[in-house]
Amino acid sequence: MKLTRKQQHFFDYLEKKLVECGQTPSLRDAADDLGVSRNAVAQLIGQLERKKVIEREGRYSRSIRILQQLPEKQDREDRVRELPVVGQITAGLPMYAQQEWDGSILVDRTVFPGNNLFCLRICGKSMQDAGILDGDLVVCEPRQYAENGEIVAVLIQGEEATVKRFFLGEDYIELRPENKTFSAVRYPFSDILVQGKVTGVIRSYASR
Template structure:
């Protein structure tokens, strides 16, 4: 693969490879330009050149979601990653995955968390602890506006408050059920709840693990 690249492309590829291994994500254009002593446009051109040669590809809406590819154009195992935005302030009426303000991002394994436009939400409280979702966890969500009975979803209540609960459709209401006997299920009219996504995984920091 390296023989197919120019000297500048090899240098950039090696730099990108080191940064992804070191930090778990690709550097920003600004950081890459600073580290390599070149302009932003030069970095953009290098990325486009490597894409054309099948060395890497960008995925989804977020330009820093990069897959490093091998000669067979398959994802290299240690290089698989996806940067998922963490929902920050919620704008009423907008789907969570359409928010313009993010509260940072989290890097996840793209081989496990498949799909585009994934988003993450930080959990507050322990109402879902029996489903192994703890206070401070990040839930990784697949955007959708429907749910099957029993699925754990992110729901927007009254277009203002996001909550993570287990979904059940009743005859005249929606039940959002916690996974903690200390909390009771809450029932809402159909027009009070907007399903925003299905929870497909949980990311937990070391400070959370220490409390288990």
Template sequence: METQLTPGQKQLVDYLKSAIQRTGKAPSLRQAARDLGISHAAVSQRLKLLERKGVVRRQGRYSRTLHLIGPTGQTDGTQRWVEVPVVGRVNAGLPLYAQQEWEGSLVLDSSLYRGRNLFALRVRGNSMQGAGILEGDMAVCTPRQYAENGEIVVALVHEEEATVKRFFLHRDHVELRPENPDYPVMRYGFDEVLVQGRVVGIQRTLHSK
């Protein structure tokens, strides 16, 4: 049996579905109020009632993240997106998520990216073009401080410079190998390199070259 909604509540649900399908995330309450031509308080009240009816679920008390709930009680198919931070730089150690280091966010399909605490880093240079990673791409990473040989990682060199390279561990050094013959293989001592994440995907943006 479908949950009975008032016309106003159905209007808000339809609006949220449309916005999520179009942008990948729910709009702010102020944006919803502007688009629907109603007050901020009215949007807030309708959301509270929809929560009570089990139609939407808010992620945390103060979060803007909303989940539309389907008839089976699962998250609606339109809400399949996850928003991850684009970090301005990679810090030594985890977590990586100090807000002041963010350079915006990236919306990803959660059916393709299932890791927790994902982050993204904009690629600089073309040293990994042989692996299909180009200047300006967003490297989507899962936080990790170790790597298997041959994995593509985000590594912090000398606790300063973040680089995306293929990782190899040797008996007496760490090798960070590019995928472009124009760039040299880099070799470092064990204490000079900190793995910060494994690259699990690449998102090409309008800024990519």
């Protein structure tokens, strides 16, 4: 039942039209929408019928019924998950940590597994040598502790937030950037609250 690329594209088109209009398009409308001939549309309908993924009510009927959802499409849908984007966070000078959502993003759950993941948008260049660039989204696993060397999102003095590499000293926490033009900063334990460990980066090309 595996479809060719053209057949898959046409099947997706039929599904979309059925949802939007409640009926399948005419051969003329489908040909115009897809930029192909009516004969090509008729051939695609026949191919999908033979593969038993659609059914017509009579040879010349416009009414087409979707017989089953394709496993490939269901697999794709099952892999998608939505992650909240929580405000904006600085990778440079810390800025106020916004608590409200700033939208959401769809990701592949096989690439980003884990529970209660959230995203933070990076503003600044202090982590660029770790591959975290200005405008990127970092994916974080909620956590209130960190191991030495891990990249984490932290709250500073309960108000400001930043993404840095974490190091624990005898009586301080050191947050190190990944950019030689920025300096590491040490804080007393009471000033730092770990919010999550960075587990991935979603590149933003908007400002590239």
